[in-house]
Structure formats: C-alpha cells, structure tokens
Amino acid sequence: MKRRVVSLIVLVAIISVLAGKWQYDNRLSAIAADAHERLSGGETEASDSSASEENQETGDEDTAGQDGQNEAEEETAYDLTELADVPESVPSLFESQVAEAIEEERPVSILAFGSRALSDYDETGVTPWPELLQDGLADHYGEGLFEVSVHSHGNMSSSQVAAEGLHEEAAASGADIFLIEPFIWNDNGDWFIEDTIYNLERMLDAVIGENPEAVIALMPSQPRGMYQAPNYIANQIVPFGDYADESSHVYLNHWENWPSVESEELQDYLEGVLPSQAGHDAWSEYVLAWLTGENE
Template sequence: MKRFLVTLLAIGCIAVLIAGNKHWKEKTFVAAERNKQEVKVKTEEPEIDSEEAFIKLAANWPEQAKKNYQLALKEGRPFTILIAGSSNALGLDDTAWSTIVKKELEQAYGETIQVIVKSYDLTSRQFIAEDKLAELITVQPDVTLLEPFTLMDNGNVMISESHQTIEEIRSALAEANPEHVLMLQPPNPLYQANYYPVQVEALQKYADEEDIPYLNHWTAWADPDSKDIQAFLTDGDESTTPSEKGHQVWAEFIVDYFIEE
C-alpha cells in the first residue's frame, strides 16, 4: 500500500510538472506573438508616414506622374526621372542646374527616385538622325523633363520639324512605358533676341495644344529685353548659355516644382 501511494504521488508530481510546463510555454508563445505584432505595427507606421510624406512632396507633379510614383512606392522600386536636352542648356559641371536638381531631388526623395541626366550637343534633327533617342528609351523613364533643343534649332531647323521631333520622342518613350509622362521646358532666355522668342512661344503653344505639362522657368529670370538679364548669362549681350547665377535661378524653379515644401 505504501509503495502504491508513493507511486501515485510521483505520478501526480509529474503530471503537475507537465501541466505547468505546458502552461508556461503557452504564456510565452502568446507573449512572443504579442511582441511580434507590436514590433510589426511600430515598423509599419514609419513606412506609412514616409509614403505619405513623399506623396506630399510630389504635390505639384502631373496627376499621372503622382499615381505612377505612388505605385512605385508600394512596389518598392525606384521612380526614374529623366532630364534631357542640349548640353548648352543643361550644363555640364557641378554648378549646372541639372546637376543641382538631380542632387536636390535625390536628397529629398531618398532611394525612392533616381534622376538621370542626358545632354547632347545636337539639333533636334541631328538627335533623331544619330539615333540618340535609343539612349533615352534605354533609361526606361517614368517622367521625362525635356528641353527639346529649341535654341540649338534656332536658324537650323524649322519650328514644325522641331515639334515633330518632340512627338517622336513622346511616342517612343510611351511605347516603352505606356504610363510615361513627358514634360517640356524651354532653354534659357537670351538678351534682346528676335526670332528665338517666337520659337519659345510656339513651343509653349504646342505644349498647351498637346496637353503636355510645360515648365515656364522664364518667369524666374530677369526681363530678357533689359540689361538685367546679362547677369544671368555667361558673356553678356552675345551669350547663349546661362551663367552660374542663371543656372541657380533655373535650378530653384525646377526644384520648387518637383519638391513641394
């Protein structure tokens, strides 16, 4: 009888230990799962906040571009902005407006976007003839800000042909990416030019008629008919390229458009 009671007591102790261990494991599992959920929520909240913050920065963008950017954010892929045009207009060094814009946009949007600059010392006719369009297609941009060689075409290419080149560029980029958004801008203003302003006015009219977003940065420059404009150009009266001050004004206009503070 004594052995039976000892055996029974031993079995009871083992049962209590097993039950206690099972209960402890269940509590530990529940606590661990709760911690996981808390960590997940804490991790996801900044991501949501960041996404909303990035969308706010892009408030001025064309609606299609904003939708495409939002989709890129959700998919976790970089959104590509291509800046293309003539070398004289875009500039080539660290003080060039295109370089400044690239730096500012990539700093503001972080790894969510990439900015690629492509410049050519060509007229629009030469650009097509030398198949440079293929280089733009290879970039697979989501948005292209194009300076369509307007000043390079001055005296060399008819306005209608210049506009035809824009259409070829737009069609080719849209074929490569159906959601692509093209934007246009003029090159820099000149001092007391004659035919050139007619070209620029025709460019803006073309953009309006084709419903292409047009960034008229000339509104940020000094009056092209006054001597004040000379400070924004490299060599005064005869200059066709922006000075450092001109590049800065141009950069500020484009940055203010792409980054809504």
C-alpha cells in the same frame, strides 16, 4: 546740277536708313512687349523686388525662425527604406509613379533629356541644373526617393538627335518622369520651329510607346536677350510655348524664373549663349517647385 542730284540721293539714303532703324526698333519693342507678357507674366521682377525688400526689413525675424524651419524640414525628410505611403507634398500628377516606385522599393526615376544646356558643356565649373535638382529633391524629400539622370547631347540639332536614334535610348531608360528640352536653341538659325516640333513629336512617340504611364514635361531652351535674339524669341520660343500649352503634356516655362528678356540683368544669368550658374539656379528652382508642389 550733278551736285544737287548727288546731294538729293544722299539725303534720300539717310532718310531711308533712319526710317528703317525706326521701324526695326518699333518691331523689337512690339516683340518684347508680347514676349514679356506671354513668357514672363509681367510681374516677376516686381514680385522679386518686393520680396527682397521684405526680407531686408524682417531679417531678424527670419533668422530667429530659421532653426524652427530647419527642424520642420528634418521632420518631413523621407527615408525610402522606411517609407510606406506617398509623401503628402508629392503632387497628384505623379503620385501614382511615386507609389509604384515605393512599392517596388526603388527611387522615382527622372530623366532630363536635351542639349548642352543640361550640363557644364564649356567646363566653366558651373553646377548644372539637373544636379541642383537632385540636391533639392534630396533636401525636400530625403535621400533616395528621387533619382535624376541626364542625357545631354551637346550642340546637336533636333534632327541629328532623331536621325541617330538618341531619343530611343532615352525612351528605353524606363524613367517615370521625363524632362525634355527639345534643342530649340541648337536649331536656332538652321531649322524652323515646325521642324523642331516634328522631331520632338518623334521623340515623344518613342517615349510614350515605351513608357505609357510616364509623366512628360516640356521645357524651352535657355533665354536670350530680346536685342540679341529677337527672332529666336518671336519665331521659336513663343510658338513652342503655344504648342506645349495645347499639348497633353506639362509645360514648364522656366523663363518665368529668369529676368525679363528686356532686362540687362539677364546677361548675369548667361555665360555666352549658355546658362551661367545663376541661370542654372533659376532653371533648377523652377523645376524643383513643380516637383515639390510649390507651383501647382
């Protein structure tokens, strides 16, 4: 009799474990579907694959046209010392900032403000995306028109940054364009997204107070795989995206330029929890496309 009772208990336990796993897997699948739709647009990977195939098929044509393209880029490169008007490719959103900088004969100041994801924090030899952005802007507009600086605050939480007034230092920089990554990954596991947004709004108040004409762009932290960090995606990134979309600021969802959070390929874009070189490249390319008007 005791053996039967024990066997029954074991059977019930096994069924409970299996049922729990089934529910958990279903929940992850639902989160993945929602995140894929809301964060990646659902078509990025297919478009990238198609573009890759087309590039292979037309390789000779691309090579033949490369010299002409390089000549065109040289013709549209701008020398700040000779520039009288705003370049045509400057997006209208910050045309006035560029015009003012040209009139004052100074570069347009861009400040990237955020966590260790803005730097080579672990000294692995990567070129961080703000540096890549500076190079990309110079290639597109010519040397001197834009200047990118970085305030990277390591693994500090948004609460620590706000408490120490580090956002006030950023606000005092007088930048024309602010790129803000509000420490979402650093807050992950310790703070709710409501806390992160509260601290972000303190930062925004300081920036706007000092720089009422500045353009502000909000960005999520780096992606993580769906099965490595489902709560990070569902409880922090998605709500942050909703907040940013409804705000009066620009939302630069650079996740659209990364592999899907469900894809194994995403791991090639990360080194631990931070962007690898491929990740920095993807991040930089997305921001550069915005600054050059390619994704308006």
